[in-house]
Amino acid sequence: MIRKETKPESLAEFATDESGIVQARDVEAVCFPESEQEICELFAEANETSTLVTTSGAGTGLNGGRVAIHGGLVLATQELRAPQPRELPAIEAEQFGKQYVIYLDQERLEAHVPAGVSTELLDQMLPEGLLYPPDPTEKSGFIGANIACNASGSRTFHYGASRHWVLGLRVVLPTGDIIDISRGDCTADSELRFASQSGREYAIPLPSYQMPAGKNAAGLYARPGMDLVDLFVGSEGILGVISEVRLKLTERPDNILGEIAFFPSEAEALGFIDDLRTAAAGAMTVLSIEYFDSNSLGFMEHEVLAGKDYGAAVYTEVVGTLDELDPLIAALDANNYAADWFAEGGEEAAEQKGFRHSLPDEVHSYLRRHNSQAWTTDFAVPAEKFPEMLQAYHAAGVALREKFPREGKHYLVFGHIGDYHLHVEFIAHTEDELRLARQLYADLARQAIAWGGTVSAEHGVGKKTLTVNGRTIPYLELMYGKQAVMEIARAKQVLDPNLILNVGNMVPKQYLQEMAAN
Numbered sequence: 217m218i219r220k221e222t223k224p225e226s227l228a229e230f231a232t233d234e235s236g237i238v239q240a241r242d243v244e245a246v247c248f249p250e251s252e253q254e255i256c257e258l259f260a261e262a263n264e265t266s267t268l269v270t271t272s273g274a275g276t277g278l279n280g281g282r283v284a285i286h287g288g289l290v291l292a293t294q295e296l297r298a299p300q301p302r303e304l305p306a307i308e309a310e311q312f313g314k315q316y317v318i319y320l321d322q323e324r325l326e327a328h329v330p331a332g333v334s335t336e337l338l339d340q341m342l343p344e345g346l347l348y349p350p351d352p353t354e355k356s357g358f359i360g361a362n363i364a365c366n367a368s369g370s371r372t373f374h375y376g377a378s379r380h381w382v383l384g385l386r387v388v389l390p391t392g393d394i395i396d397i398s399r400g401d402c403t404a405d406s407e408l409r410f411a412s413q414s415g416r417e418y419a420i421p422l423p424s425y426q427m428p429a430g431k432n433a434a435g436l437y438a439r440p441g442m443d444l445v446d447l448f449v450g451s452e453g454i455l456g457v458i459s460e461v462r463l464k465l466t467e468r469p470d471n472i473l474g475e476i477a478f479f480p481s482e483a484e485a486l487g488f489i490d491d492l493r494t495a496a497a498g499a500m501t502v503l504s505i506e507y508f509d510s511n512s513l514g515f516m517e518h519e520v521l522a523g524k525d526y527g528a529a530v531y532t533e534v535v536g537t538l539d540e541l542d543p544l545i546a547a548l549d550a551n552n553y554a555a556d557w558f559a560e561g562g563e564e565a566a567e568q569k570g571f572r573h574s575l576p577d578e579v580h581s582y583l584r585r586h587n588s589q590a591w592t593t594d595f596a597v598p599a600e601k602f603p604e605m606l607q608a609y610h611a612a613g614v615a616l617r618e619k620f621p622r623e624g625k626h627y628l629v630f631g632h633i634g635d636y637h638l639h640v641e642f643i644a645h646t647e648d649e650l651r652l653a654r655q656l657y658a659d660l661a662r663q664a665i666a667w668g669g670t671v672s673a674e675h676g677v678g679k680k681t682l683t684v685n686g687r688t689i690p691y692l693e694l695m696y697g698k699q700a701v702m703e704i705a706r707a708k709q710v711l712d713p714n715l716i717l718n719v720g721n722m723v724p725k726q727y728l729q730e731m732a733a734n
Contacts, residue, residue, distance in 0.1 A: 218254040219295075220245040230272055230282070230290045234354070234580070236589070238280035238679050242287030246272075248295045252459050256392040258291060263391070263714050270718055271453045273361025274334065276354035278592060279678025281365070281452050281721050288716075291457065293360050296332040299460040300386065304328070309341045316341070325465040326383060331360025331458050347468040349375035351504070353573055360458040366433045366450030368674040370504035370572070371533070373496075373634035375466075377431070377674065379449045384462035387448055389455070390712035391416070398462070402444035410444055420447065420710050423703040425696040431596045431635045434672040435692050435722065436704050447707075452676045453718040454704075455711050469535045472503065474559035474568045477548055478526040482509065484551045485528035486603075489633055491547035492532055500543045501535035505634030506572060511613075512630040515578040518571055520557050530633075531572050575630060579641060586624070588645045591653045593660060596637035597669030608663055609640045612656040616642060620649050637673040658682045661694055671695050679720045690724050705731045 221227070222245045231240045244267070249255045262269050268288030275282060284290050302319040309316050311334075318341055319328040325346070329338060336355035338348055351369035352362060361367075363385070368377035375381075384398040393412035402410045408420045423438040437446045448455055479485040489505055496502035508529040513521060534544060538560075548556060559565040583590055597605045606629075613627030620626070622645065631639040640660070642653035661671045661682070671677070671691060680691040693701050705723045709715065715728050 218250075218258060219248040221248070222246075227290075230275070230284070230292065233275045233277040233280060233282050234576075235278040235280060235592075237278075238283045238285050240270075240284040240287075240290075243284050244287065244289055246290040246292055248292050250295045250297075252386070252388050252394055255291070255388040255457055255459065256394070258289070259388070259390055259392045259716075262289065262716050266714065266716070268716050268719050269390075271364075271457055273331075273358040273364075274354070274356050276357040277361070277365065277678060278594075278675050279672075279680050281676060281678035281718070282361075283679065285679060286719055286725055293331045293358060293457070296330045296360065296459055299328040299330045302328055307341050309337060311337050322346070325467075327463045327465055329359050329461050329463055331358060331460065333359050335359065335362060342465065345468050346465045348381065348463055348465055350378045350381060351375075353576060355573075359461055359463075363449055363458055363461050364451060364453050365676045366674070368431070368433075368632070368635075370506050370531075370632060372431070372632060372674075373505055374501065374503040377433070379437075379446060381464045382445060382449050382461060383464050385445055385448055385458055386460040387456040387458055390714070390717040394459075395456075397444050397448075399443050399445045403441055404444075405440045405442075408442075408444050408447060418710055420707050421703070422447075423696075423700055423707065425700040425703070428596075428668055428670045430598060430669065431632075431637050431673045432670040433594075433674050433676050434670050434695055435677070435700070436707060450676065452678065452721045454708050454721050454723070456717070469501070469503075471535060471537055472561060472565065473534050473536065473538075473541070474531070474561075474565045475534070475544060476520075476529055476531045476557040476568060476571065477553045478520075478524070478529045478555045478557075480552065480554050481527040484553070485530050486606075488530055488547050488551040488553065491550060492530075492544075493634070495543035495547065498543065500540070502634075503533040503535065504531070505632075506531040507630060507633035507638060508575070509629040511625050511628035512575055514625060515582060515628065516571065516574055517578065518574075520555075520571075524555070526554060531568070579628070579643075582624075583643070586645060588643055589650050591642045591644065591650065591657050593640040593657060594637075594672045594675045595640075595660060595664040595669055596635060596673035597664050597667045599636055601667040601669070602636040605636075605664065605667065605669070606638070608660060609638065612660055613640065613642070615656060616644075616649065616652055619652055620646070632674075635673070654683070658684065658694075665695050677722055679724075681724065690722070690727065692722055701727060702731055 270284035271291045272282040298317040304319040351371040352367040411417045617626040644650035677691040
């Protein structure tokens, strides 16, 4: 029988996510299924009683996706620790007193992984020479949730987002049906037709909107000739619960070298980044290019920053030997770098990664100490518009600072600049500051869309809404229009006829009710 927790302290653990932008209400219980069968039983009960179900991973999301804002049950995926039995070598590991299992096909470079395994643990379980390339900042995030949000991270510059590494999925649909799909089994231009293991047939009309050409995690994936697997990758849980993933692996590169370069100014850092992109288009393999503005560096504590006042920093990983670093050295020299921190691997490389990943923790610690809130962008734009977008980011941050002068930072700019994808984090100490931050955020979102970009490059949209002309609208409506949001709702209804699963993600409850009424 499925384990359920109803104690207030158990419910409190699932009351919000890392963002804190929304809070759960009227949650009846948190359920911890250990198998697909228990998920099916949970859905059977929920459909019969019209009870809403919200899926939760590790809580590392930033858009409220796992938060049960309309009450009902929370389906926690952390007990999904073993995939379906396979005639393949099993790899077992223990973490926090729990046993985890994956199945490895080393010849085909594939792994069958249950939804409840974290990316950190997966990396530890894989043989030394193999790699699952996606590198999200939050290492404690679960594989199932990462796939549901099409997570990316720093190495997306070279390897692409999670979608590129998913070969197959097992999904429990809200009807209680189970599908086991592999890439290539089902493709279509306008309607995906497939059957579940029970033989029930489904036909899903694809949304008609045109997705941006660059990095994007906003809305259901929809392209001509698309694969059924891709419909579920990045679907933010609105179509079903991913129970198991078949992942594509690659050989772990030898000689991954890390470099963090510090510059007197942003302009010099941007010149270095342009030279890195040129090198990546040539002979040098560049895995990642990450950016930190001066405000970001102000949050990060490390001896390399002690007593320094740098204008910007760039973190990059390259593959090669010391004799093959001429393009990197030339890029440093050509752009007046002030200092650099080089790592050839081992503990030094791990320390660099810790430095890079420390920023979110330091910011969240600051927010807690000052009882403040943050509102973080996730925009990406085409290459030719990126310089203007960066100027707009700084102008918005300066506007917040000038309107509400005080001690401390008002904003910071950081992230995956290799993909023309930076995060702007507005820091608000008061409700008035937060109100302006949200307005500036909405203005930047419109600008990103106008320039052919996206409002969400990697985080998804979750339960985010925006106020436009006095009206609160779902985040996706700003980008695609209301018709597109309703098309997503109709696609969801095919697989979730009683509209019980992850209500509020992508499509607000009232929009689902409007669709059902018509």
